[in-house]
Amino acid sequence: MTRARARTVTTAVVVLLLAACAPTSLPGPAAGTPTPGPAASATGSATDGDALLDADVVRQRGLPLGDAGRGHLLPVPHDATVDVVPGEDGAAAYAVAAGGDPAAWVAAPAGGGVALETDGSAVLRGAGGDVVAALGRPAGAGRTASWQVEGDVLALRVGTPTDGAAGAGGAVSFEVGTAALTSATWGEAEGGRSLAVVPAQWVRGGSLAAQRALESQLEATEPEAATPTMRAQLWCHVLGAPDKASWNLEPWRPEVGTGTLIATRCNPTDADA
Secondary structure: OOOOHHHHHHHHHHHHHHHHHOOOOOOOOOOOOOOOOEEEEEEEEEEEOOOOOOOOHHHOOEEEEOOOOOEEEEOOOOOEEEEEEEEEEEEEOEEEEEEOOOEEEEOOOOEEEEEEOOOEEEEEEOOOOOEEEEEEOOOOOOOEEEEEOOOOOEEEEEEOOOOOOOOOOOEEEEEEEEEEEOEEEEEEOOOOEEEEEEEOOHOOOOOOOHHHHHHHHHHHHHHHHHHHHHHHHHHHHHOOOOOOOEEEEOOOOOOOHHHHHHHHHOOOOOOOO
16 A cells, blocks of 8 residues: 555544544533522523524423513523522512523413513513513613514514624623512592502612503502503502602592693592593
């Protein structure tokens, strides 16, 4: 055998050996529940990159958002880290390593749906239409970030780095709130029955999604709060008295225009109608 032919055979053998030793691509493990404690970190399940996933896949593979039954989050790619830091106010701060676009998919509970609010926040609704989770507007480290409704899921979309910022990478953070109502207690006020509403701290001055969650959960607890005048009084307090200890809503107050409602400090009487 000539030297040239020997070198050719040797090269072929080396190539075959390297190919046999190369790692095989395997799907990632199913995602688990974040570890309880002041902070949690978890790795998500394998996905199809930026290919649109349906809600069933996200629910099967994703991490639970808040309490069980509130929704699921599936990061992209499968080895992206999700850090969860529970807050003292009842909400939790989430940070997703933005390895691609989208950085994550979010699904509502089975039979529910997702919706965007005009301020960039988003809500997850349960099968009955009630708001089960409020997602704050996402913020990226030197990158634009936003929620987008795609099919029956939310996509956490990330844009190009802003001027002077680093390239790809970094985390996208957002707040997840679930229990928006602390208490709702009936009593008597100057003109009759009054409902004292105490919202969770994360709702006060929060996003539109947080306010939707409060309205939905209050009406589920006290159906009388679903009347037009009670709804108007609630939103008036949300906007005008975020720091007040409790918001008193009265079913006997008349329904008036926004200007009159504000002028009467959320407490119109028949004389104002």
